[in-house]
Amino acid sequence: MIYLLQRLGRTTCNSLAKTGRSAFFLAHGLSGVTDIALRPYLLIKQLYSVGVLTLLIITISGLFVGMVLGLQGYYTLSDFGAEESLGVMVAASLVRELGPVVSALLFAGRAGSALTAEIGLMKATEQLSGMEMMAVDPIKRIISPRLFACILSVPLLAAIFSSIGVIGGHLVGVGMLSVDEGAFWSQMQSNIDFYDDIVNGIIKSVVFGFMVAWIALFEGYDAVPTSEGVSRATTRTVVNSSFSVLALDFILTALMFGDI
Amino acid sequence: MIPSMEKRGQPQNIVSIKNLSFSRHDRKIFDDISLQIPRGKITAIMGPSGTGKTTLLKLIGGQIKADQGEIKVDEQAIGELSLSGLYALRKKMGMLFQSGALLTDLTVYDNVAFPLREHTRLTESMIRTLVLMKLQAVGLRGARDLMPNQLSGGMARRVALARAIALDPTMIMYDEPFTGQDPISMGALLHLIKTLNNTLGLTSIIVSHDVQETAAIADYIFILANGKIVDQGTPPQIADTQSDWVKQFMGGDADGPVRFHYPAPDYADDLLMLGK
Ligand SMILES: Nc1ncnc2c1ncn2[C@@H]1O[C@H](COP(=O)(O)OP(=O)(O)O)[C@@H](O)[C@H]1O
Ligand SMILES: [Mg+2]
Numbered sequence: 001m002i003y004l005l006q007r008l009g010r011t012t013c014n015s016l017a018k019t020g021r022s023a024f025f026l027a028h029g030l031s032g033v034t035d036i037a038l039r040p041y042l043l044i045k046q047l048y049s050v051g052v053l054t055l056l057i058i059t060i061s062g063l064f065v066g067m068v069l070g071l072q073g074y075y076t077l078s079d080f081g082a083e084e085s086l087g088v089m090v091a092a093s094l095v096r097e098l099g100p101v102v103s104a105l106l107f108a109g110r111a112g113s114a115l116t117a118e119i120g121l122m123k124a125t126e127q128l129s130g131m132e133m134m135a136v137d138p139i140k141r142i143i144s145p146r147l148f149a150c151i152l153s154v155p156l157l158a159a160i161f162s163s164i165g166v167i168g169g170h171l172v173g174v175g176m177l178s179v180d181e182g183a184f185w186s187q188m189q190s191n192i193d194f195y196d197d198i199v200n201g202i203i204k205s206v207v208f209g210f211m212v213a214w215i216a217l218f219e220g221y222d223a224v225p226t227s228e229g230v231s232r233a234t235t236r237t238v239v240n241s242s243f244s245v246l247a248l249d250f251i252l253t254a255l256m257f258g259d260i
Numbered sequence: 261m262i263p264s265m266e267k268r269g270q271p272q273n274i275v276s277i278k279n280l281s282f283s284r285h286d287r288k289i290f291d292d293i294s295l296q297i298p299r300g301k302i303t304a305i306m307g308p309s310g311t312g313k314t315t316l317l318k319l320i321g322g323q324i325k326a327d328q329g330e331i332k333v334d335e336q337a338i339g340e341l342s343l344s345g346l347y348a349l350r351k352k353m354g355m356l357f358q359s360g361a362l363l364t365d366l367t368v369y370d371n372v373a374f375p376l377r378e379h380t381r382l383t384e385s386m387i388r389t390l391v392l393m394k395l396q397a398v399g400l401r402g403a404r405d406l407m408p409n410q411l412s413g414g415m416a417r418r419v420a421l422a423r424a425i426a427l428d429p430t431m432i433m434y435d436e437p438f439t440g441q442d443p444i445s446m447g448a449l450l451h452l453i454k455t456l457n458n459t460l461g462l463t464s465i466i467v468s469h470d471v472q473e474t475a476a477i478a479d480y481i482f483i484l485a486n487g488k489i490v491d492q493g494t495p496p497q498i499a500d501t502q503s504d505w506v507k508q509f510m511g512g513d514a515d516g517p518v519r520f521h522y523p524a525p526d527y528a529d530d531l532l533m534l535g536k
Contacts, residue, residue, distance in 0.1 A: 122364075130361030133321050134375045134423075135350040141378075 022218045025139070029217065032137075032144025042145040050111045050146065051153030055160070057110055058103055062161035065102060066168025069093055073169070074177045083179045087188035090169030091162075095192065095201045096257070099162035101249050104208035107154055108241040112216035115146055116237040119220025120230035128221075143221065147213050154209025155202050162201070200256045207248060212241040274299040274431055274463045275320055280329035282312075282319065289315055291487035292329070302457050302464040304474045307484035308509070313467040314358060316484075317433045320465075321355055322346045333431075351379060354424030354432040358439075360416035362408040362423070368395070369404040372423045379427060394422040397456075399448060413440040418449070425456065431463040432456070438470040450477055471510050475499075483509065 036043050073089040119142065122128050128138040166188075173179040192198070216237045223233035275297040282290045289312040297303045305313055318324050319331055322338045331338045336349060362371050372391045376382060382390070395401040398418040408416060417437060424432055434453065438446055454477050457464045468474045475481065475495045483491040483498070483506055491498060491506045501507055514520050524530065 125364070126357050126359050126361035127363055129318075129323060130355075130357055130363075130420075132323055133350055133353070133355040133357075134378070134427075135347040136375075136378050137347070 018222065021222065022214070025143075025218050025221060026214055028139045029143045029147045032140035033148065035140045036145055036148060042141075043148055046145045046149035047153060050115070050149045051157065054107055054110045054153070054157060057106055058157045058161050059164050061102065061106055062099075062164035063168040065098055065161075066090060066094065066165030066170075067172045069098075069165065070169035070172030070177070074173055074179065083173075083177075084183035085187055085191075086169065086173045086179050087166075087184035087186075088191040090173070091166050091188045091192050092197060094162040094165040094169075095197045097249070097253070099158045099165065100201050100205035100208055101245060103158040103161040104154060104205060104212055104245045105242055107150075107157060107209070108212045108216070108245065109238055111150070112212045112237050112241050113234050115150075115213075115216040116220040116223070116234045117230055119143070119217060120223035120225070120233050123221065123223060124225035124227070124230060139221075143217050146217060150213030150216075151206060151209050154212070155205040158201065158205035158208075196257075200252075203256075204249065204252050207252065208245050211244050211248060215241040215244065272298055274334060275465070276332045277320075278330045278332075280319070280331060281327050282315065282324075283327055284315075288487050293484075293487070293489050294329075295482055295489060295492070297463065297465060298480065299463050300457075300461055301479040302453070302466060302477055304466045304468065304478035304481045305484060306468060306471060306474060306481060306509070309469060311484045311486070313469075313484065314435055317355065317435055317465070317467055320433065321350065321353060351427060352430045354427070354429035356417065356420050356424045356432070356434045356437055358435040360408070360413070360420040362411075362416055362420055364408050366408075367404065368400065368406050368408070368411070368419050371408070371419060372426055375423065375426045390426065391422075394426055395419075397425070397452060398422045399445070414442065414445055417441070418445065421449075421452075428460065429462070431465070433465045433467070435467050436469070437466065438468060438473050446473065453477060471512065475510070485509075 069090045070086065073086050073093075074083060077083050077085055077089065119128075122138075122142065128142070131138040131141060170184060174181045174184055219233040219237045219240075220230075223229045273296040277293065277295050280290050280293050281288070305316060307313055315324070319326055320333060320338070322341065325339060333349060334352070336345070338346070338349075341349065362368075363374065366374065369391055372394055373387050376387050376390060380387075392401055392404070395404055398421050400415060400418055400422065403411070403415065403419070408419070411419065417440065421434075421437070437449060437453070441449055450473060453464060453466070456462050466474055466478065475498065478495060480494055481492065481498050482489055485505065491501055491503055493501075498506065498510060501510070507513075
C-alpha cells in the first residue's frame with residue numbers, strides 16, 4: 001500500500017517535472033524565431049524534410065478518403081433523394097474534420113516519429129552536447145527550424161488533403177455514381193462558408209501541427225540517450241500526439257461549431 | 261611558472277576547482293576534490309573507466325552543474341554565469357568528445373567549418389583556407405568530402421580535433437583522444453597535441469586511461485579514483501610513487517590492490533554449483 005502510494009507520488013512528480021521542462025523547452029524553441037530570420041535556409045531544409053516528404057502519403061490518403069466519402073455519402077443521401085448535396089457533404093466533412101485530423105495523424109506517424117528518432121539519436125551520439133560546447137544553442141539551431149517547419153507545413157498538408165479528397169469524392173460521385181456535376185459544385189460553393197468552415201479548419205490544423213511538433217521534438221530532446229530510450233520515445237510520440245490531436249479536435253470543434 | 265604570462269597579468273591557473281562534490285543517482289562521483297590546471301601546460305587526468313573523467317570535463321564546460329564547490333575557468337565561476345556568459349566562455353574552449361560528436365548530416369569539411377560559420381563573419385574562401393589548414397594538421401585534408409559515417413572511429417576523433425581547434429581556443433579538453441588510434445596516427449596525434457600546446461600557447465587537458473602515451477607528453481598528472489584524487493605530480497614523480505594502487509594503475513598489472521574480478525564467490529565452488 002505504502003509502496004503504491006510512493007509510486008503514485010513519484011509518477012505524479014515525474015510527469016509534472018516533465019511538463020515543466022517541456023514548457024521551458026517550447027518557450028526556448030519559439031524564441032529561436034529570430035535565428036531563423038537570420039538563417040532562412042535552415043527552415044527551408046526542414047520544410048522539405050518535414051513537409052515535402054510527407055506529401056505523397058497525404059495525397060494518396062486524401063484521394064481514398066474522398067472516394068470513400070463519395071460512396072458512403074451517396075448511399076445515405078440517395079435514401080432521401082438528396083444526391084445533389086453530395087458535394088457539400090464531402091467538402092464539409094473534409095474541410096472541417098477529416099482534412100485537419102487525418103493529415104495531422106498521418107503527419108505524426110510519418111514526420112513526428114522521424115523527428116523524435118533524429119533528435120534522440122543526435123542526443124545519444126553527443127551531437128547536441130557537442131554543439132553546446134561549440135557555443136551553439138542546440139535548441140535554436142536544431143529544434144526551432146523543425147518546430148516552425150511543422151507549424152507551417154501541417155496546415156498546407158491539410159489543405160492539400162482536403163482538395164484531393166474533394167477530387168476523390170467527385171471521381172466517385174460524378175464519375176461513377178452519376179450525381180449531377182453542376183449540382184455537385186454549385187451546392188458546394190453556396191454552402192461552404194469561408195470563415196465558418198475553411199478558416200476554422202485551418203486554425204485546427206495549425207493547432208494540431210504545433211502540438212505534434214512540440215510532442216515529437218520534446219520527446220526526442222528528453223529521450224534517454226540509448227537505443228532503447230530512443231525507440232520508446234518514438235513510440236510515445238506517435239501515441240501521445242495522436243491522442244492529443246483527437247482530444248484537441250473535440251475541444252476545438254465544441255468551441256467552433258457547437259453551442260456549448 | 262610561465263614568467264611571460266604572469267607579466268601580462270594573467271593568473272597562472274586557467275581552471276581552478278575547489279571542494280567539488282558531485283553525485284549521480286546517490287553515487288558520489290566526486291567527493292570534495294580540489295585541483296588547479298596551469299595555463300599553457302599539458303595536464304593529464306587519469307583514472308580507471310567510470311571514475312568520472314568525462315563528467316569532470318562536462319563540469320568544467322558548464323554542461324552539468326556541481327552539487328557543491330566552485331569551478332573557475334579564466335577567473336569566472338562557471339556556476340554563476342548566465343547562458344550567454346557561458347557561451348562566450350565556451351568559444352574559448354575546445355572540447356574533443358570521446359565519440360567525436362560530429363554532426364552526421366554534414367561532410368567532414370562542413371563539420372570543421374561549422375564553428376567558423378556560426379561564430380565568425382569570414383568569407384567562404386577564408387573559411388576554406390582555415391578548414392584545409394586544420395584538416396591538414398590532423399592528416400585528413402583528403403577526407404574532406406566524406407560523411408562521418410564513412411570514417412573509422414580514429415579518423416572521426418581526428419576530424420573532431422580539427423573542429424575543436426577551428427576557433428583557435430585558449431584551452432582544449434581531450435576526452436580519450438588515443439583510443440582507437442593505430443600506432444602511426446597515435447604518434448602523429450601525440451606530436452600534434454604537443455605542438456599545438458607549445459606553438460599556439462594553448463592549455464591542454466587530456467583525459468585518458470592510456471597511461472604510457474599520456475605520461476609521455478603531460479607536464480602534470482592527476483590520478484582520480486573513487487571520487488578522490490589519489491595522486492598527483494609530474495610524470496617522474498608519479499613513476500616513483502609510493503602508492504601501491506598508483507603503481508598498479510600505471511604499470512597495468514592484473515595483481516595488486518585493485519582486483520580485476522568483480523566480487524564473486526569462489527570460482528571452483530561456483531562451477532560445481534556448491535552453495536548455490
Ligand atoms: N548521463 C548519466 N546519467 C547517469 N549516470 C551517468 C551519466 N553519465 C555518466 N554516468 C555515470 O557516472 C560515472 C562516471 O562516468 P564517466 O564520467 O563517463 O566516466 P569516465 O569518463 O571516467 O569513464 C559512471 O559510473 C557512469 O555510469
Ligand atoms: Mg569517459
